[in-house]
Amino acid sequence: MENFYLFVIMCILLILLPGPDTAIATKNTLTVGRTGGFRTMFGTCCALLIHTLAAVVGxxxxxxxxxxxxxxxxxxxAAYLVFLGIKTLWALRHNKTAATEMTAESKYDNKxxxxxxxxxxLLNPKVAVFFLTFLPQFVDSGSDSFIPFLIMGITYTLLTALWFLFYIYLLNQIRIFMNKPKTQVLMEGITGTILISxxxxxxxxxxH
Structure with a gap:
């Protein structure tokens, strides 16, 4: 493996770029809470490990x-992202319901x-493209790529988890100030639109 530290720096920069994973984590943290954000992060990391294994075996x-x-x-x-976006926008219709209904909906969303x-x-093919185009740049030419791919995939997953831990904790801290109904409507509207986009x-x- 070549330039592992450069690989880590590049991973951090790529992870910080907003994408569908960040949008989903943001929505679930703001609407469900820290537990919802962490469960979303765990799901994302499990999918990344599957992408890693898929890259390793070809x-x-x-x-x-x-x-x-x-x-x-x-x-x-694409259909799943659009579905989540429409579902988020559709949920705006229920923002005027009673607090008990909101609590029940949050429990359902949490699951x-x-x-x-x-x-x-998992359903984002661009992640597979990323693993197959980005990782080989840090592997010695002609060498066995099994172990290096595995190490880099796990490293990328761990860095993603660390970033989301920080990000979700930060969102949860400011969530108290964002729990006003008007703010929730605005955030869910923006998130739903972003997911559809x-x-x-x-x-x-x-x-390619």
């Missing part, structure tokens, strides 16, 4: 090279946070 390369398989993942992922984080990341963008993504 499945990601097959998906990237096959336009058909890439399209399947792309459209499923689905892991699934949302997991599927959002990510879904449309992913659907228009072409296989």
């Amino acid at each position: 499945l990601s390369a097959i998906i990237v090279k096959s336009a058909f398989l890439f399209s399947i993942f792309k459209y499923f992922g 689905s946070c892991f699934k949302q984080g997991f599927l959002t990341n 990510f879904g449309i963008k992913l659907a228009l993504e072409k296989a």
Whole structure:
């Protein structure tokens, strides 16, 4: 493996860029709470580990090279993001319900946070493309890539978890000031729109 420290720096910069995973973590932390954010993060990290194993055994390369398989993942992922975005916007209609209904809805959302984080990341073919195009740049030419890919995939997952731990903790701290109904409506409206935008963008993504 070459330039591991450079790899870590590049990972941090890439992780800080906002994407669907960040949007889902933001929504679930603000609407459900810290537990919802952490469950979302755990789902995202589990999906990243699957992407790592897929890259190690070569499945990601097959998906990237096959336009058909890439399209399947792309459209499923795009449809799921659009579904979450529409669901978020639709939920705005219930912001005028009683507090007891809001509590019941939060409990339900809390249970689905892991699934949302997991599927959002797993069904994103751009993650597979990232692993197959970014990781090889830090592996010695002609050497066995199994262990280096595994180490880098786990490293990327751990860095992602650390960032989300900090990010979710910070969001939860300011959540107290964002619990006003008008603020919730604004945040959920913005998040829902962003998720739909990510879904449309992913659907228009072409296989490389």
